[in-house]
Amino acid sequence: MTDVARLAGVSHQTVSRVLNDHPNVKEQTRLRVRAAIAELGYRPNRAARALVTGRSQLIGVVARNSMLYGPASMLTEFEQAAADAGFAVSVGSVRELDRDSISAVVDRHLDQRVAGLVVIAQVASATEALAEIPADVPVVFIDGDPAAGRPLVTVDQVAGARAAVRHLLEAGHETVWHVSGPTEWFDSAGRIHGWRQTLQEAGREVPPLLSADWSAAEGYRAGQMLARMPEVTAVFAANDHLAMGVLRALHERGRRVPHDVSVIGFDDVPEAAYFIPPLTTVRQSFGDVARAALTLLLGQMKEAPVPADTVIVPAQLVVRESVAPPA
Template sequence: MTERDLQAPKDAATAVRSAESRPAVMFDVAKLAGVSHQTVSRVLNGSPNVRPATRERVLRAVDELGYRPNAMARGLVSRRSKVLGVVSFDTVLYGPASMLLGIERAARAAGYGVSIVTMEQVDRAGVLAATNTLVDQGVDGIVIIAPQLATAGALRDLPDRLVAVAVEAGQDIGLPSASVDQIEGARLAVRHLLDLGHRTVWHIAGPNDWLEARDRMQGWRETLHAVDASVPPIIGGDWSARSGYEAGLVLAAQPDVTAVFAANDQMALGLLRAFAERGIRVPADVSVVGFDDIPEAAYLSPPLTTVRQDFDEVGRRSMRTLLRLLEADGANHEPAPPPVVPTLVLRESSAPPAQR
C-alpha cells in the first residue's frame, strides 16, 4: 500500500467531517468506505458474511471518523426492531401535526413502535441528519414528512438501500410517496364557489416553498382557466391567521371581491376577522372557503366551508407501502399509492353572490 493510498481515506474523512459539524453517524462511515449502511452494521456486529477487504475498509473508515456505534443498533442486526422512524419538523400547523399523528396511529395498528426525530433545520442537511439519527437507532424503516421544496430535494440523496417512504413530498423524488391530492382539493373549493354563481374566486396562498401551497394554487388557477374566468392576483400568506387577517384588509378594499379561497383554515380565520372589522358580511357580501377542516372550523362565525383531508388514510397508505418494502427487503417494486382524495365540507360561509 502506497503513502498516497493511506492518505486518501484521511482526506476523505476530513471532507466528511467538514460537511457538517456533528458526530459521525453510520451513513458517514458507509459513504467513506463505499458500502451500504447494512454492510457497516454487519462489520460492527462481527458477521462472517463480509469479505476481508471490505471489513478492513469499513474499520478503517470507523477509525478515521471516530465513529461510536449505537448500542441499540448493534443489537438489531439479525432481527427486526419493530420500531419505525419518522422524520418530521417542529410545527404547530394543523395539517403537518395531524399527518404525523395519522402515521403514528397506523404504525401502532401494525404492531410497530415509533421513534420521531424532529429536524433542527428544515432543509437538506436537516433531513439527512435526522435520517442518520434514526438509522443509528436501528429502526426497520423510515417515513419522512417532507412538504417543502428544500426537504423534498434531499430525498434524492438518501442511500439507495434505505427503506423509506415520503409523505407530501411531490413526484420524482426516488421514493414511494403517500399524499393528499391537493390540486383536486383546491378544485373542489373553487368549483363550489363558481357553481354558486361567483364570476371568479380570489386566492390567499400559502408560502411558495411549500409543495402543498403550490398544488393548491395550481388547482385554483386551472379551475378558473377551465371556465374562462378571470384570474385575480394572488395574495400571499404564511399559513398564519395574522397573514389571513392582513390579506383580508387588502381584499376588503376591493369592491369586486365576492368569493375567496384561503389555502388553509387559519388564514381563513384571520380573513373572517378582517371582514368583520370592515363591515363585510360573510357570506352575504363575500363567500369564504378554507382548507384542512380544523376542529374549530365548525364553530367559527360563520361556520366555515372547507376542504377536509383524511390524515389517517395517508398514514395507513404510507405504512402499507413501507411494510411491503420491508417484506421485499427494501426492493422498490411497490407502486406509489394513489393520492388520497379530499372532500368538501359545506357549512355557512359560502352562498350565491348578492345581486348588485
C-alpha cells in the first residue's frame, strides 16, 4: 500500500479510503490511485483488512449442492465449529464442482469480504478452478487433491478401506468384491486403492471393480449381479447407501447376510445400526475434520506462518452383525 501511495502521490490513508470506496475522495484522486494499483498489480490482503477493521467474522464455504450423508454432515459440523469460534458461515453451493461454478461462488464470497474460505472439493474436476483463488486469501480444502500443495484436511480413506477388507479376510473369506463410488471422487479413489492394496498384499485375487455412484439404487444394481455369483462371499461397499442396495438384492435372491455373504459399508450413517442385519461399517469423524480445517484457517487468517499442511483424520471400523465366516 505504501508503494501505491508513493506512485499516486497521495497519503497512505487516501489509498485506504479508495480501497474501501469512501465517498470523501475526489474523483481525479480516485482515478490516480486506481491507476497506481493497476500498474503495481497491488492486491489488498482481504483477511488482514477484515481482522483490523472488525468488519468480517464471516467464513465462506464452497460446497457441492448435495444431500449425500458425507458432504452434508461435513458442512453441518464445520458450521458448528465456526460458530463455536465466533464466526458466521456463508455457504455457496454449486451443482457441479467445475471451473465456472466455483469461480462465481468464490468471487461472491470475496465481494462479501470473507475472512477466509473453506472449499469442500471431493472431485478432480475442481482442481483447475481452485488454483485461481487469490494467494492472499486464507483457504483450506476438505477432501481435496493431496497433490495440490494447499492446506488440506481429509479422512484416511485408504486406511479405512484397508481395515474393512482386512476384517473380511480375517473372518476367512478368500477375497472381497468392491462396489465403488464415482472414480473421480478423491474419497472413492482412496477406498479403491485401500481395497486393492490389501488384497494384493495378502496374495489374494483382486475381483473386477464394480463402479457405481453413491446411491442405494446403484448398490442394488451391483448387488443383483453379485447375488447371481455363488463364489461371492464378501462385499465391501464404498458407502452405507450402496451397502443397503446390496443387502436388498442379496435378500431377494435368497443369499443370506452374513451366513452366505458378508457385507461392509463406509460412513456409519445413523441408520446403519438398524439395517437387517446391522451393518459393519467404517466411521468418519466429520467433527474432527471440521475442527482441524478451522484451526488451519484461523492460523492463516492471523498471518501466522502456516505451511501447506495436510491433516489426515483416522477412520474407525465399527463391527456389527453383517460379517461372519464364509459358509
